[in-house]
Amino acid sequence: MKLSLGNIKVVITKMVKYLFYKISFILIMLLCASAFGANNKKLTKEDIIQQLLPKTPQQMKQSGYGKAPINIALCKYWGKRNKELNLPQTSSISIALPYYTTTTISIAQDKDRIFLNGKEVSLDSEFGRRTIDFLNLIRQNKNIFLKIETNNDLPTSAGLASSASGFAAFVIALNDIFNWNLTNEKLSILARMGSGSAARSIPPGFVYWQAGKKADGTDSYATEMYWHLPPQHNF
Incomplete structure (x- = not known):
C-alpha cells in the first residue's frame, strides 16, 4: 500500500500524541508516588531536631x-x-x-x-x-x-x-x-x-x-x- 504524504503526517501526528499522553501519564504516576512516599515517611528524631x-x-x-x-x-x-x-x-x-x-x-x-x-x-x-x-x-x-x-x-x-x-x-x-x-x-x-x-x-x-x-x-x-x-x- 502506497502512503501519501498526507497519510504519513496523520500517522506521525497520532504517534506523537500517543507518546505525549503516555509520557504524561508516567510522569503523573511518578509524582503521585513521590508525594505519597514523602507524606508517609517515618519521621525520626533527627528530622525534628x-x-x-x-x-x-x-x-x-x-x-x-x-x-x-x-x-x-x-x-x-x-x-x-x-x-x-x-x-x-x-x-x-x-x-x-x-x-x-x-x-x-x-x-x-x-x-x-x-x-x-x-x-x-x-x-x-x-x-x-x-x-x-x-x-x-x-x-x-x-x-x-x-x-x-x-x-x-x-x-x-x-x-x-x-x-x-x-x-x-x-x-x-x-x-x-x-x-x-x-x-x-x-x-x-x-x-x-x-x-x-x-x-x-x-x-x-x-x-x-x-x-x-x-x-x-x-x-x-x-x-x-x-x-x-x-x-x-x-x-
Missing part, C-alpha cells in the same frame, strides 16, 4: 548552665502514639517539685566527659551511652567535645538519661552554651526527644503537656498552667 535548631550555627560560649525541676504527674498520659518521637496518646498534667537537676556544660579537650553528682561516669555505661547518643543528635559540629556535669537534689536511680529533670536541664544547658535562643515550647519539644516526661520539666509550677495531633509533634509540648482563683471575701 533539624527543624528546631538554627540553620546557621551560632557563636558558642565557653560554658552553659541549665536547671530544671523534678516533676510528678497528677494526670498521666496513656501510652504513646509515636514511640520514636515520644508523642503521647493523651495530654497530661504535672506539678514541679522544689527539687532540681542542675547541669553545667563546658568545652572539653579531646573527648566527651560526663560527671554525675561529682563522679565521672564511663562513656561505655548505659548512662554514658544514652547521654552521648542524645548529644550526638543535636551536636552540629562533631569535632567539638563537651564536659557534662550534672547534679541531682534527690538520689539518682538511673542517671541523667532516664530522668525527666535531667534531660530538661541538659537541654537548657545546651541551649545556653550553643546560643540557640530557643523558646520554652521548642525546649520542651527538644527535651521530649530524650525522655517524654522531660517535656514537663521545662516550665515551672503546674504544667500541662498537650498531646497534639500533628504527625511531627510540633504541637506537642508543655506549658505552665495559670490558675485564676476567685477573689477572697471578708465576712
Whole structure:
C-alpha cells in the first residue's frame, strides 16, 4: 500500500500524541508516588531536631548552665502514639517539685566527659551511652567535645538519661552554651526527644503537656498552667 504524504503526517501526528499522553501519564504516576512516599515517611528524631535548631550555627560560649525541676504527674498520659518521637496518646498534667537537676556544660579537650553528682561516669555505661547518643543528635559540629556535669537534689536511680529533670536541664544547658535562643515550647519539644516526661520539666509550677495531633509533634509540648482563683471575701 502506497502512503501519501498526507497519510504519513496523520500517522506521525497520532504517534506523537500517543507518546505525549503516555509520557504524561508516567510522569503523573511518578509524582503521585513521590508525594505519597514523602507524606508517609517515618519521621525520626533527627528530622525534628533539624527543624528546631538554627540553620546557621551560632557563636558558642565557653560554658552553659541549665536547671530544671523534678516533676510528678497528677494526670498521666496513656501510652504513646509515636514511640520514636515520644508523642503521647493523651495530654497530661504535672506539678514541679522544689527539687532540681542542675547541669553545667563546658568545652572539653579531646573527648566527651560526663560527671554525675561529682563522679565521672564511663562513656561505655548505659548512662554514658544514652547521654552521648542524645548529644550526638543535636551536636552540629562533631569535632567539638563537651564536659557534662550534672547534679541531682534527690538520689539518682538511673542517671541523667532516664530522668525527666535531667534531660530538661541538659537541654537548657545546651541551649545556653550553643546560643540557640530557643523558646520554652521548642525546649520542651527538644527535651521530649530524650525522655517524654522531660517535656514537663521545662516550665515551672503546674504544667500541662498537650498531646497534639500533628504527625511531627510540633504541637506537642508543655506549658505552665495559670490558675485564676476567685477573689477572697471578708465576712
